[in-house]
Amino acid sequence: MLCLLREAPMHPYEMQRLLKERHKDEVLVLKKGSLYHAIERVLRARLIAVVDTKREGRRPERTTYRITPEGEQALIRWLKEMIATPRHEPSEFMACVSFLLYLTPEEAIPQLEQRAQRLEEEVATIGVVMAALIDRITRVNLLESEYLRVMRQAELQWVRGLIADLRSGQLTWDLEKIFAAIRAAKAQATMPKEA
Secondary structure, eight states: OHHHHHHOOBOHHHHHHHHHHTTGGGTSOOOTTHHHHHHHHHHHTTSEEEEEEEOOTTSOOEEEEEEOHHHHHHHHHHHHHHHHSOOOOOOHHHHHHHTGGGSOHHHHHHHHHHHHHHHHHHHHHHHHHHHHHTTTSOGGGGHHHHHHHHHHHHHHHHHHHHHHHHHHTSSOOOHHHHHHHHHHHHHHHHSOOOO
C-alpha cells in the first residue's frame, strides 16, 4: 500500500484495481478487508494522510490517501529489512509434508504426481505470461514472477526426486511401526528406575 501511495495519492478501490492489474494479487495474500485494516493502522501511525473524501453519484464515499514523509522513510526501511533478512515462511505444503507419513508410500505417490503436474503447468504458465509481458515492461517489473517461477521449478525438482525415492523403495515407512516405537519409548521413559 505504501508503495502504491508513493506513486500517487489514491483510494483503496484504486489500490485493489492496480494490485490486480499488475498481478500483485498473485504474490500477495490479501483478504477482502485486510487493505482497509492496513489503512487504519498506517493512518494511526501517521504514515499516510487523508487527501479528501468524495462521493460520485450512488457510489459509496471514497477517501483518497497520500503517503507522508514518515511513511516514505518507513517504506524504505521496511523494504531494506525484508529484502536483506531471510524469514521462515511456512506453507500449507510444508505442513502437509511433515505429516506425509500418515499416508502410505503407495497413497503418497499419486498425490505427489498430481502436484508435480500442476507445478509443471504453473511454471509453463508463468513463462508464457513473462514472455508476453517482457516486450511491454522491463524485467524489474517481473521480478516477483521470475522468483515465483524459480521457486516452483525448485519445488518441482524436489517433488520429482521424492517420487523417485518412493518408487525405488529408497524412502519408505510403516505408520504402525512408528506408532509402536513411540509407545515403546514412552513406556520406557515412564518405567521406575531400579535403585
